[in-house]
Amino acid sequence: MTESETVRLGARIRAYRTMRRLTVRGLAGLAGASPSFVSQLERGRTSASVGMLRRISGALGITVADLFNEDDGAGHRVVRRLERPELPAGPGTRKYLISQRPLQNLEVYAGEFEPGASTGGEPYSHGDSQEILLVLRGRVTVWLGPPAEAVANTLAPGDSVEYRTSIPHRVVNDGDGTAEVLWVVSPPTPL
Known part of the structure; x- marks a missing residue:
């Protein structure tokens, strides 16, 4: 070099x-x-x-x-719904990366939960960034905090919740239909 x-x-x-x-x-x-x-x-x-x-x-x-890669990221990048990279998720759950690599200032994910599906049986945390979850369709409960102290937040379409990614969190679809959510994390957390 x-x-x-x-x-x-x-x-x-x-x-x-x-x-x-x-x-x-x-x-x-x-x-x-x-x-x-x-x-x-x-x-x-x-x-x-x-x-x-x-x-x-x-x-x-x-x-x-x-x-x-010396590309400064100028311009724009279009991601078609059918071309979103799908991430591994639990049964009845689909999670898609919306923001494209390399992740720079934020990461955005779309998620779909069938009735009863969740992000997993246990809360998880990742890094220490700001995270916003916005419900687009359906109803979900977002549990925030350690399992023994977790607070339940039931959200309907248009509702959102903001928290640090270092706080244990879990999302569950308590509704009768498919729920669709959007996660926005800034700055991106280590994978």
Whole structure:
């Protein structure tokens, strides 16, 4: 890699790190590197092995290829409903990624729940970002908090709830028909 390529790579790593609201120390911890190494890498003063770049990109929730993509994301990207990437989900649940990779400032998901379906038997948490769940169709209950202390929030179409992704949460379709929801998370959380 040339010196200018090393500097540009470091700048992209720093940009993704700041979008994720990670400190140098935080990224280093997630990637299994020293903070001084990450700092030097971001300033273009050193290069990294492919293995280290994989760990860094994984910690940032992107691919190694994204680290080398110099496209600034200008313009727009259309995602047709039938072309949405589907994520693994439980029985009776479908979850689709709306925002396209590499995730930059936010991530958006659409979800469909058959009657009685949920995000799983146990609440889950991921990272520490702001998350909004908006009900588009049907009725769901969003449980927020640890299982012993969880608060139930029943939402109808047009209702939303906002919470930190670090708070355990679970979504259940208590209604008789299919429920459709939209999740918006900013900044994107590690996968």
